Amino acid sequence: MNRVINDPEKVVEDMVRGIVAAHPEMALDSANPRVIGVATKKPEGSVGLVTGGGSGHEPAFLGYVGPGLLDAVAVGEIFSSPTAKSFLDAFKAADRGAGVACLYGNYAGDNMNVKMAVKMAAAQGIAVKTVVANDDVASAPKTEREKRRGVAGEIVMWKCGGARAALGGSLDEVIATAQKAIDATRSVGIGLSACTIPAAGKANFHIADGEMEVGIGHHGEHGVQVTKTVSSRDMAKMMLDIILPDFPLAKGDEVSVLVSGLGATPLMEQYIFYADVAEQLEAAGAVVAFRFVGNLFTSLEMNGITLTLTRLDDELKACLAHPCSSIGLKVLA
Amino acid sequence: MNRVINDPEKVVEDMVRGIVAAHPEMALDSANPRVIGVATKKPEGSVGLVTGGGSGHEPAFLGYVGPGLLDAVAVGEIFSSPTAKSFLDAFKAADRGAGVACLYGNYAGDNMNVKMAVKMAAAQGIAVKTVVANDDVASAPKTEREKRRGVAGEIVMWKCGGARAALGGSLDEVIATAQKAIDATRSVGIGLSACTIPAAGKANFHIADGEMEVGIGHHGEHGVQVTKTVSSRDMAKMMLDIILPDFPLAKGDEVSVLVSGLGATPLMEQYIFYADVAEQLEAAGAVVAFRFVGNLFTSLEMNGITLTLTRLDDELKACLAHPCSSIGLKVLA
Amino acid sequence: MTTAVSLPLSDGRFIVDALVATIRANRDYLSEIDAATGDGDHGINMAKGFALCAERMDAEDVRGASDAFEALTMALMDDIGGSMGPLYGSFFLEFQLAFTGRDTLDAALFGQALAAGVASVKELGGAKVGDKTLMDTLVPAEVAYRETLAGGGDFIEALAAMSTAAEQGKDSTKDMQARIGRAARLGERSIGTVDAGATSCFLILKSMADSITRRLAP
Amino acid sequence: MTTAVSLPLSDGRFIVDALVATIRANRDYLSEIDAATGDGDHGINMAKGFALCAERMDAEDVRGASDAFEALTMALMDDIGGSMGPLYGSFFLEFQLAFTGRDTLDAALFGQALAAGVASVKELGGAKVGDKTLMDTLVPAEVAYRETLAGGGDFIEALAAMSTAAEQGKDSTKDMQARIGRAARLGERSIGTVDAGATSCFLILKSMADSITRRLAP
Numbered sequence A, B: 001m002n003r004v005i006n007d008p009e010k011v012v013e014d015m016v017r018g019i020v021a022a023h024p025e026m027a028l029d030s031a032n033p034r035v036i037g038v039a040t041k042k043p044e045g046s047v048g049l050v051t052g053g054g055s056g057h058e059p060a061f062l063g064y065v066g067p068g069l070l071d072a073v074a075v076g077e078i079f080s081s082p083t084a085k086s087f088l089d090a091f092k093a094a095d096r097g098a099g100v101a102c103l104y105g106n107y108a109g110d111n112m113n114v115k116m117a118v119k120m121a122a123a124q125g126i127a128v129k130t131v132v133a134n135d136d137v138a139s140a141p142k143t144e145r146e147k148r149r150g151v152a153g154e155i156v157m158w159k160c161g162g163a164r165a166a167l168g169g170s171l172d173e174v175i176a177t178a179q180k181a182i183d184a185t186r187s188v189g190i191g192l193s194a195c196t197i198p199a200a201g202k203a204n205f206h207i208a209d210g211e212m213e214v215g216i217g218h219h220g221e222h223g224v225q226v227t228k229t230v231s232s233r234d235m236a237k238m239m240l241d242i243i244l245p246d247f248p249l250a251k252g253d254e255v256s257v258l259v260s261g262l263g264a265t266p267l268m269e270q271y272i273f274y275a276d277v278a279e280q281l282e283a284a285g286a287v288v289a290f291r292f293v294g295n296l297f298t299s300l301e302m303n304g305i306t307l308t309l310t311r312l313d314d315e316l317k318a319c320l321a322h323p324c325s326s327i328g329l330k331v332l333a
Numbered sequence C, D: 001m002t003t004a005v006s007l008p009l010s011d012g013r014f015i016v017d018a019l020v021a022t023i024r025a026n027r028d029y030l031s032e033i034d035a036a037t038g039d040g041d042h043g044i045n046m047a048k049g050f051a052l053c054a055e056r057m058d059a060e061d062v063r064g065a066s067d068a069f070e071a072l073t074m075a076l077m078d079d080i081g082g083s084m085g086p087l088y089g090s091f092f093l094e095f096q097l098a099f100t101g102r103d104t105l106d107a108a109l110f111g112q113a114l115a116a117g118v119a120s121v122k123e124l125g126g127a128k129v130g131d132k133t134l135m136d137t138l139v140p141a142e143v144a145y146r147e148t149l150a151g152g153g154d155f156i157e158a159l160a161a162m163s164t165a166a167e168q169g170k171d172s173t174k175d176m177q178a179r180i181g182r183a184a185r186l187g188e189r190s191i192g193t194v195d196a197g198a199t200s201c202f203l204i205l206k207s208m209a210d211s212i213t214r215r216l217a218p
């Protein structure tokens, strides 16, 4: 696979160098180069927001730092949790005396590193509370929701938590809003071609041309089913058929729809897919109140698409509409 | 190649359906579905801005419609100029009595269709003036600049023209600013893998794994050289070595740097490349005043990267900083 | 049965029907040629335009030549875009205009339409003979048609001369270096394959010559 | 030469050197196993951490066991992240803590460090035997070590028993269905290959057993 890189073992270092060069406002004083954040301080005394995760999902995670969104992000190796130390340094960078909300995804490594970092932060007098995203419906049955992974639904969690913090919410309020957002969110993905971790040099999973993997994970974790590639319309149907039994929508329910390409999917196809999703949701009586389409949460050059639905109430609607600015998402005032 | 589409012959129709579904404010009254624009009218009496081009370059062209940017876009088939009729309908949609600036790229088809549409518009009393982007340095020698194609530099042209119009410029002023912007802009691309027009079903050009095509066109037009794939650092050097002899920078010159992935290039790699470009430009004494990194002007799922430099003066700086909002580009106030 | 020198335009749709069939049959071939020096879509573009023309003709139950060429012009100009939309659109527009209000197609009327069509394409596209475009087919074909008539040839002979010159013109593009259009970028690498537009133009002229000749001398 | 029952910790860095060499040598193998049920990076992650440990040790001219395990712990915890950073980091932290301020490594001290390490990993990761993780190697290995000593075995015998049990534990993961970590998602498809973490854990325990045994009985 042809790539635009220098040293395959140093892609994360080199990317962070580029991020900071292109967005000087994201360079923190932190001695830890694996922490990226907003140097322009938000109001003193407001809750700090942190996330972290493996690299290769850009613009997630570091692309969601900015006004109305996150304060600091711990940056891991490709598809691998950041260190406990990086999470701790992110907490320190984000803390403004009102505590830190760590909103991250449910992966073994992240769970453990956050756990250790929270312990270390407590020893240093920083209060950290966590919300663990588990929106990936295909990753575990409904009866074991605590095992489900966090995927693109994390963006909705960050957006709502970020808005609540910007609106002056306390740590408990920010945590409650973020938790509500992720509880109201479900995602599923379809993979159409694999991706390769640069240092590994070859893909560690494979999707044949003409086949697709339904319910694939963001790191190529096997999904629920491998089938022949179907039309966009049928993909939308299959994905809704996975989400909706878990998460029934009543007539008139307002939803947010987030469609993300996985990396190599042309934006054209993402919009084709969006049209099919919206049509089927509306046929089912749902009202689409917010829409986000683009390469919002990717997996290197994987080809495929993810669908994320959030059932909205007035609070979540106000939070989604709140202005924010970041590499991955800008909502204008 | 696996795709998220319905009918390969109808991808443009289906995409437009998705754009309008996801961005209801972009649905025009126009009876012509191949015209997309901002339905929320800008100030009466301000200059209308139009572009148009083949599809497959999303977010270009239709993703640059919005406040501070374009008013209406004529949408062509994949990699094929829109019809004269669509350009004409876009002129009609954009006209607010102050005339229309049509800012488009130098391709045979677009030239002819715009020419015919301008004639038809004149017959209907709509004044249209044009600027033809020719920023692609690799597409013709310096002595034949009029033959060069327009590529990602069109974004800079639209942004500056759009700002001038938003600031109340007359048709001649908008045209002058857009012309100045494109005259100050140079681009070059490197291709790392080909793309396939859905209706064609197979790629019409080929880039071997381990090789790259320097100076490739946005539709896979052959470049100036096929070489072994080099590091990001060396790609940056090769591209600057193509641009700078055409467009020498003096010490202290302020520039805008726009880096775009061609479709399948991970954002991570775009930032790695940006870091290398910025480092080499700064070593050459240039001052990077504006930066844009992302999938800004793509070619379906082509893998590769483009670099666009613009030499800035105070007017262009003010125009780039002016707020705008669109799918492809948002600049906050 | 003797050979006719003219035919009624009122059922002249058959000329366009033959064009539609020719282009559809050569869809993949034209794209393949375009792939060598261009972007590989020439057959797709052309087939789409001509298929839409067939739809328009059927929808409006077109019979006459003028209406048929109007449907073709509109399909090309309003529906397909690209380079071919305006170029072939302007070309066929001249046939539509020439045939409107006329009852009979004879050698002179065809020659008048052809000359106007070539002039229109030349004006719009700005390409010259030798640039490796459809002008390399069109210009010599029109000259051959005109000179054959001037030299005393009849309609059928002039059409045959047009076909032959079109084929030679098309073949002449093989050794040319493109100076216009996408292929120009290739420089010397564009030498060695015939031009896609020159090829479709040959197919178009030959189709018109053949279908008209078949009616004149069944 | 007779067999020793203890060795000085002041030059105990060799244990960590051997670990570094083992993990580096098995980099690609570990990634390959991980690819079958996980994301194929286990060898990369581990090799990166252990290579950084070697750099730290060289930079600080480390000689003793406590400092060597501290370098390893820090490299894993501060530099590599993932699951392995905290899990193996906590594991080796217990060796560092156990060895700090001590001069001599004997069977009891190793047993104390091992037991504390297993407890720490269990607490942090929450995995149980049978979940198809490194716990399937670690838990039986610690039990075998402890019981061999309790049954009158010496240091070398206990280390050998630990190695053997670790290998059996590792092999036992082959027929298990993963219930934790990335592989859990696979369900029944996770059956049939050994677990990557269980394999690296076996290599680690075996390396420690071998390197210590070679010093005790050269």
Ligand SMILES: Nc1ncnc2c1ncn2[C@@H]1O[C@H](COP(=O)(O)OP(=O)(O)O)[C@@H](O)[C@H]1O
Binding pocket: B079, B080, B081, B108, B109, C034, C038, C039, C040, C041, C042, C043, C045, C046, C082, C083, C084, C087, C124, C125, C126, C127, C132, C133, C134, C135, C180, C181, C182, C195, C196, C197, C198
């Ligand atoms: N200015 C021009 N005048 C005449 N013919 C042209 C001109 N530009 C391009 N062509 C013709 O267009 C053909 C390519 O058509 P097509 O592939 O359908 O469009 P595109 O180049 O937009 O993909 C070329 O082979 C050439 O013959």
Ligand SMILES: Nc1ncnc2c1ncn2[C@@H]1O[C@H](COP(=O)(O)OP(=O)(O)O)[C@@H](O)[C@H]1O
Binding pocket: A079, A080, A081, A108, A109, D034, D038, D039, D040, D041, D042, D043, D045, D046, D082, D083, D084, D087, D124, D125, D126, D127, D132, D133, D134, D135, D180, D181, D182, D195, D196, D197, D198
């Ligand atoms: N909670 C846990 N407790 C113990 N071991 C675990 C746990 N979660 C994962 N593992 C181990 O981690 C291994 C995978 O490690 P590695 O590939 O380096 O990390 P990742 O899964 O983040 O890619 C698995 O094979 C398993 O043995």
Ligand SMILES: [Mg+2]
Binding pocket: A079, A080, D039, D041, D042, D082
């Ligand atoms: Mg991993």
Ligand SMILES: [Mg+2]
Binding pocket: B079, B080, C039, C041, C042, C082
């Ligand atoms: Mg084309």
Ligand SMILES: [Mg+2]
Binding pocket: C034, C038, C039, C040, C041, C042
């Ligand atoms: Mg073409």
Ligand SMILES: [Mg+2]
Binding pocket: D034, D038, D039, D040, D041, D042
């Ligand atoms: Mg792994």
